[in-house]
Amino acid sequence: MKIQAQKIRQTGLTLFHAGRQPSAVQECLLYLLPCLLFFTLYRYISPSALSCAAAFGGLVTGLRLRATREKSIQELIVFFLFFSALSLFVLGFWNLYSIGTLRWYPDTGVYETYSNNPLSDIYFWISGGRPFLTALVFKIFQRDFTAINYCYIIIYLLAVFLLFAAVSRMLNSAHDRMLSVYMLMLLFLNQHTIAFWVTNAMSETLSIALTLLNIALFAYVASSPRNITTALWKGNLLLGGIVVSTILLIGARDTNMYFIPVLVLFYWRYLPQRGQRIFLVLGLLLIFITFNKGADLSGRWEFSLFNTLTRRIIPDEDLRRLFQQRYQLPSDDRIMSCQNVWASYSCPGKKTLETWIRHHGPEAYKHFLITHPLYAFQEWIKAWDEMQEELWTLDFKPSYYADPLIREKKLNPFVFNFPGNISLPLMLAIALTGVLFLAENPLILFCLLHALNQSFIAFHGDAMEVPRHCQQSAMTLKLAAVLCALQLFLDLKDTRKVPNAQ
Numbered sequence: 001m002k003i004q005a006q007k008i009r010q011t012g013l014t015l016f017h018a019g020r021q022p023s024a025v026q027e028c029l030l031y032l033l034p035c036l037l038f039f040t041l042y043r044y045i046s047p048s049a050l051s052c053a054a055a056f057g058g059l060v061t062g063l064r065l066r067a068t069r070e071k072s073i074q075e076l077i078v079f080f081l082f083f084s085a086l087s088l089f090v091l092g093f094w095n096l097y098s099i100g101t102l103r104w105y106p107d108t109g110v111y112e113t114y115s116n117n118p119l120s121d122i123y124f125w126i127s128g129g130r131p132f133l134t135a136l137v138f139k140i141f142q143r144d145f146t147a148i149n150y151c152y153i154i155i156y157l158l159a160v161f162l163l164f165a166a167v168s169r170m171l172n173s174a175h176d177r178m179l180s181v182y183m184l185m186l187l188f189l190n191q192h193t194i195a196f197w198v199t200n201a202m203s204e205t206l207s208i209a210l211t212l213l214n215i216a217l218f219a220y221v222a223s224s225p226r227n228i229t230t231a232l233w234k235g236n237l238l239l240g241g242i243v244v245s246t247i248l249l250i251g252a253r254d255t256n257m258y259f260i261p262v263l264v265l266f267y268w269r270y271l272p273q274r275g276q277r278i279f280l281v282l283g284l285l286l287i288f289i290t291f292n293k294g295a296d297l298s299g300r301w302e303f304s305l306f307n308t309l310t311r312r313i314i315p316d317e318d319l320r321r322l323f324q325q326r327y328q329l330p331s332d333d334r335i336m337s338c339q340n341v342w343a344s345y346s347c348p349g350k351k352t353l354e355t356w357i358r359h360h361g362p363e364a365y366k367h368f369l370i371t372h373p374l375y376a377f378q379e380w381i382k383a384w385d386e387m388q389e390e391l392w393t394l395d396f397k398p399s400y401y402a403d404p405l406i407r408e409k410k411l412n413p414f415v416f417n418f419p420g421n422i423s424l425p426l427m428l429a430i431a432l433t434g435v436l437f438l439a440e441n442p443l444i445l446f447c448l449l450h451a452l453n454q455s456f457i458a459f460h461g462d463a464m465e466v467p468r469h470c471q472q473s474a475m476t477l478k479l480a481a482v483l484c485a486l487q488l489f490l491d492l493k494d495t496r497k498v499p500n501a502q
Helices: 002-010 024-044 047-068 073-097 106-114 132-140 145-169 174-187 195-199 204-223 225-230 232-252 254-270 274-298 302-313 317-327 332-338 350-371 373-382 424-436 443-461 471-497
Strands: none
Touching: 024 073, 024 174, 024 471, 047 073, 073 145, 073 174, 073 195, 106 132, 132 145, 132 204, 132 232, 145 174, 145 195, 145 204, 174 471, 195 204, 204 232, 204 254, 204 443, 204 471, 232 254, 232 274, 254 274, 254 443, 302 317, 302 350, 302 443, 317 350, 332 350, 350 373, 373 443, 424 443, 424 471, 443 471
């Protein structure tokens, strides 16, 4: 057994050592899911590329056969389908979204202008008109949208494959790992909410990729605590990776900084050494303080807060009176002309309202939410379905979020919104499962808390484009659902295999 394990490690196929035999249902899924992926993607892949995918599957299966000397025909077919499906996923995704340009939005112009600032200026990194990362990518590629489109696809695929590997490390057998990767491939082909953002000149792709990277890093910590303690360089490298990925995550979108408390909670629980925990917690808190102060100084929150006030506070007479009595909001005759007016438009009272926002807005609104938790919770729950609306064809003047070059490439309904929208009762069931299986799979609760945290912050942070601002949370909510379903299926399968104690 030791010799065999050494050979497997030497070939780099440790994650795909067969282990226990799959159940009948699982074996059926291992045949059906690659077929589903093939029939979903084949029309977007040339015959020569399909041949390359099959050749890759055959090559890696051959290497595995040589490493393990397993000659079961069924096993060979399962592994051939799996490695071929991985190739199909990459080729299909590339052909779907490599359009040679990016869709332009009003915010794109802001990022373009911002990218002209020098890198030596602290304003660029901390307190500029936008978080720095998207502008940095624009600057590196000199605003060449063709190159950025290809870069976005590569970044997205790398993040997805890192997550594949991280989730696989948490499972016991190759068949379980293959099933998890198939489920995740279906999720990250989702066009309803996730995949098509690689064709948009916005911050979504970078935020998606860095969210997945942070999830993958936590999965590695949770699944490999011994590796972190036995090899000092691994532990230090991992801590450095967590710090850098967190900085980049906040650099993609300000709301991501509010996920730091969840990171602190989970890393304090799962990092094996006290010194590592203290170092990382202090580092994350320093990152939060720095970027939170930078965002406050930048004033980039003024636009979002204007939208929230004019759409949610001012139209509600009771809330408006409350803000006037407690927070010095100007009188009706000075601000009512801005009722339901977006910040991008003008109104007679706009300067008055902007002045109040600049001097009192953040403190007043934060204090209001903290002292009125029932209101904050109820409004967030009311918007539960809105936060998961379809983004592919969500009406956005002058057009849709999905670029016209990809709009005809809509996948079949099952894959288009896999695994579907998550209702409130289902979310509660996922939460219960995450708590019950916290020891076996903390990733379920980790992803769910990301979804709840980010959706709450994004919803209350800006009344404009709520579905787009909640895109990340909708993604991790779906990811939590997939991980939950996978955990329940594998637990049921393993339970049925355990003989009666008597």
